Amino acid sequence: MEELNAKQQTLKTEETVLRATLAQRPPLPSSPPPTVYTLPVKRSSSTRLSENSDDLCTPSTSNGNEGNQTVKFERKSSSPCINSSSQEKNPFDDLPWHLLSQIFCTLELKERVIASQVCRRWYSLLTDGRCPLEDVVVLNIFERHVWKSTVSKNAGSKVQCIELIDNTYLKNIFAHCPAVNSVKVWYSKREFAQTVLEKLKECEVKMRCIDIFPYSADVSIELFHEYLPNLTGITMRPHGTDYFWSGLNLNTFPAFEKLDTLILDSFNLAGDVELPESITTLEWHNRREGSFADLRARLKKLKRLEYLQVGHADFSNDDFIKFVDAVHVSNLPKLQYLMFRFCKFSSSIKKLYLVDDSELPQSQALDRLQFLKLDLCSGSLPAIVQDFLFVTGKNLKIMSLNVISDESRSLFTQIYDNITDELNARNVSLHLGLLQKEKLKSWNVTSSENQQRPEETPYPTPPKNFANILWKFEASFVEDFPLLRSIFMGTTYPFLSELKFIQCSSIQDEILEAIALNCPRLKKLSLNCPRLKKLSLLSCNEQSTHVGILPFVKQCRQRLSKSLQIIWKRDTRRYSRPAAFFLSLMNDHADLIKGLRARFYCKQFSDHNR
């Protein structure tokens, strides 16, 4: 028992370290594209105003959709006569409302409130939804107590709040942003959630999803259904350390009929709770031991499920078989994307049964699966991959593996030998992500001289098949220069299309050149990565300079892909370097880019992460 506790403790410590590391990482690849949403909400006839006066609210913007919008011209109103003499009367009376909306769309919330006091017409244009604040994507609504005691104290939090002295004023905010991507409600009291929901309904705020962040055991999920029964997306996560390991009990889940996306993080489902069958995308995270059984029993009823992500589940013993049976193609015929984060796998199907593969009912049980991701899972990687290849079929296109690379030479032997051969035989592409968890001692350049480096076993050289299946590669915090050297020096990757290095001090010119330049014996395949479209260097070693990037430009004409995007992020002190490189490219190497189009984009970041 003691041993078990100690083990549990180690696991927890490990996870804490991992979480800290991961917190610095950029967002993971996103889920499949969400469907388009509209949320019709009927206007409420009864308007109860809460007298609760200790709450707080803030709308804030966050990442939105990328892309340009081409000009679309509309002439909705009949055009009145345009006379230069019209200056004498109120010129804005003549302006059709969509012209005014063009003007208003560049104003911020504060300026809009000021402009709404100009005249009656402006007031109604600004607050009746015809000219909404376009750039509000996420609306964060905090209960005052929650904001004051927790969120505002988060390190690095620079979120500006708009403080409301009365909840009824929420309406005034909602009037300016009637359609947002998501509304996040941070609450500890049921009454607060109710007021917010009332106002959202009353103002007919359209939203793609609602994020439910309770700070107490009173989740009151039924209220969300009562006010917003047609919600299409819900994210739920209890906050506060109390529920981190144990999870928070959810005794009911209302029948949201249109729900298609659900993220349940750290919730325990009571015995008779059913999840809506309309769900197509589901994420489940729960650190409580054995909690995955809660979900597994309900999975087979989610017939429309296309995307499933599971975090922290334990698939030891026969749990993996039970899981495969639950998501069997006969139960979930649409399941295409499957991801595991921090999951634990221990025994393989073959070991359990000790019989011939094809005899087992699990053979190709997940035949429709196209994408499989194992993100920092524990267990024997080759055995897990083998199991998944066994239960999947010919539809599987991509296997994505995120692994900890810390000086583990045997890991790469496993990847290069067993895993590579099996993926290659099945025609499955590999997305490989390496994460270095702890600082390397042996490769610390500043270490004192008398400190002996441990004996270096060289990393194995990637075999040809590995080079053929690698489509995406990403390395985070990797300081291990010999590792990257073993992967990129001297190996040609004909299909590698995306390469990303995040805070890798080991990425040096030598490696960049190796990636970009000829392999001496392969004159015709002049690049190691001829299809490379996107190269990201985020906060890497300052040693990696334009000397390393230049070969990419030099080789541009021989590339198979027509464009190459180089993403270059520096911290403030070195901020000007990419620009300097671009200038030197234009001035000193004009011959290289003659006839090519080069553009320099500067991306703006908010103050604290610039």
Place this chain on the structure above:
Amino acid sequence: MATESANGVSSPELNERDVVITTNDNRNFTVKIGVARVSKTINNMIQDLGESLDLSSGIPLPNVDGPIFEKVLEWCEEHKNAPEIKVEQDPHTRERKWFTMTEWEEEYFRKFLSHLWDLAMAANYLEIPSLYYYTCQKLAERIKGRTPEQIREMFGIEDDLTEEEKAEIRRTNVWCTY
């Protein structure tokens, strides 16, 4: 589609020919077709008329008067070869990006500062996206950072809100002080 760009009758020779445009105060403007078709409205008319276009009898513009059309023409002359403008958003914040104007454009708006709304209206009717969006931006610039009183005064807008109504807007938006 009214918003389609010119095709069919877009030969360079045609662009060099003159067309007469008559404003609502019966002033005749002789304009190169290449300049006139910066306005999609006029371009559509030229296209619609096609072979039957009588260049000397002119195109009537019953909604625009001479003094304003003169200013608009100045814009068209400068922008006759300019590419279609794009409304862009910052992908990070989803904020609408402000258009960067050339020195010529800045000067143009300085010169016609008191005619911004007329230009916006004319650009709207004549469908000249660059002029329309840039004028709107100029108008927005003038609104930013000003009090309701200043805005009213600047644009000559009548204050038709009662004191009670204004007090109510201020009360329910107390977070917003200026």
